[in-house]
Amino acid sequence: MHPLGLSRRLTDADTDLLVRACDNRIGTASSNGEAYGYWVFVLGLIAGAVGIGLVLISDAASRERGAGVVLGAVSLVLPLVGPTI
Numbered sequence: 001m002h003p004l005g006l007s008r009r010l011t012d013a014d015t016d017l018l019v020r021a022c023d024n025r026i027g028t029a030s031s032n033g034e035a036y037g038y039w040v041f042v043l044g045l046i047a048g049a050v051g052i053g054l055v056l057i058s059d060a061a062s063r064e065r066g067a068g069v070v071l072g073a074v075s076l077v078l079p080l081v082g083p084t085i
Contacts, residue, residue: 037085044078047071 022035029035054068 041082048075
Protein backbone atom coordinates (compact mmCIF):
# COMPACT_ATOMS: atom_id res chain seq x y z
CA MET A 1 0.00 0.00 0.00
CA HIS A 2 1.22 3.48 -0.87
CA PRO A 3 2.22 5.59 2.17
CA LEU A 4 -0.22 8.30 1.15
CA GLY A 5 -3.05 5.84 0.67
CA LEU A 6 -3.24 6.36 -3.09
CA SER A 7 -3.65 2.69 -3.87
CA ARG A 8 -6.68 2.14 -1.68
CA ARG A 9 -10.20 2.31 -3.07
CA LEU A 10 -12.76 4.71 -1.71
CA THR A 11 -15.54 3.56 0.55
CA ASP A 12 -18.94 5.19 0.79
CA ALA A 13 -17.76 7.23 3.79
CA ASP A 14 -14.90 8.85 1.80
CA THR A 15 -15.56 12.23 0.26
CA ASP A 16 -12.69 12.95 -2.13
CA LEU A 17 -14.16 15.32 -4.71
CA LEU A 18 -11.63 14.53 -7.47
CA VAL A 19 -12.23 10.79 -7.24
CA ARG A 20 -16.01 11.17 -7.19
CA ALA A 21 -15.88 13.50 -10.21
CA CYS A 22 -13.72 11.00 -12.10
CA ASP A 23 -16.14 8.20 -11.22
CA ASN A 24 -19.04 10.29 -12.54
CA ARG A 25 -17.27 11.24 -15.79
CA ILE A 26 -15.42 8.14 -17.00
CA GLY A 27 -16.41 5.29 -14.70
CA THR A 28 -15.31 3.77 -11.46
CA ALA A 29 -11.57 3.96 -10.93
CA SER A 30 -9.86 0.94 -9.41
CA SER A 31 -7.82 3.15 -7.08
CA ASN A 32 -7.50 6.75 -6.00
CA GLY A 33 -4.23 6.97 -7.93
CA GLU A 34 -6.03 6.13 -11.16
CA ALA A 35 -8.47 8.97 -10.56
CA TYR A 36 -5.67 11.41 -9.72
CA GLY A 37 -3.82 10.36 -12.87
CA TYR A 38 -6.93 11.18 -14.90
CA TRP A 39 -6.98 14.70 -13.46
CA VAL A 40 -3.25 15.19 -14.11
CA PHE A 41 -3.89 14.18 -17.73
CA VAL A 42 -6.81 16.62 -18.00
CA LEU A 43 -4.72 19.40 -16.43
CA GLY A 44 -2.06 18.77 -19.09
CA LEU A 45 -4.61 19.11 -21.89
CA ILE A 46 -5.97 22.34 -20.43
CA ALA A 47 -2.46 23.76 -19.90
CA GLY A 48 -1.63 23.00 -23.52
CA ALA A 49 -4.73 24.75 -24.83
CA VAL A 50 -4.12 27.81 -22.64
CA GLY A 51 -0.42 27.87 -23.58
CA ILE A 52 -1.16 27.76 -27.31
CA GLY A 53 -3.79 30.45 -26.86
CA LEU A 54 -1.36 32.72 -25.02
CA VAL A 55 1.27 32.29 -27.72
CA LEU A 56 -1.25 33.08 -30.46
CA ILE A 57 -2.69 36.23 -28.88
CA SER A 58 0.47 37.72 -27.37
CA ASP A 59 3.00 40.10 -28.87
CA ALA A 60 6.49 38.93 -29.78
CA ALA A 61 8.99 38.91 -26.89
CA SER A 62 6.29 39.55 -24.28
CA ARG A 63 5.77 38.10 -20.84
CA GLU A 64 2.51 36.50 -21.97
CA ARG A 65 4.28 34.66 -24.79
CA GLY A 66 6.87 33.35 -22.34
CA ALA A 67 4.10 32.11 -20.05
CA GLY A 68 2.46 30.41 -23.04
CA VAL A 69 5.69 28.65 -23.94
CA VAL A 70 6.14 27.46 -20.34
CA LEU A 71 2.55 26.18 -20.20
CA GLY A 72 3.07 24.44 -23.53
CA ALA A 73 6.19 22.74 -22.21
CA VAL A 74 4.42 21.60 -19.03
CA SER A 75 1.49 20.35 -21.07
CA LEU A 76 3.80 17.94 -22.90
CA VAL A 77 4.81 16.25 -19.66
CA LEU A 78 1.51 16.05 -17.72
CA PRO A 79 -0.38 13.76 -20.14
CA LEU A 80 2.55 11.35 -19.95
CA VAL A 81 2.75 11.46 -16.16
CA GLY A 82 -1.00 11.12 -15.58
CA PRO A 83 -1.39 7.53 -16.75
CA THR A 84 1.63 6.41 -14.71
CA ILE A 85 0.17 7.58 -11.39
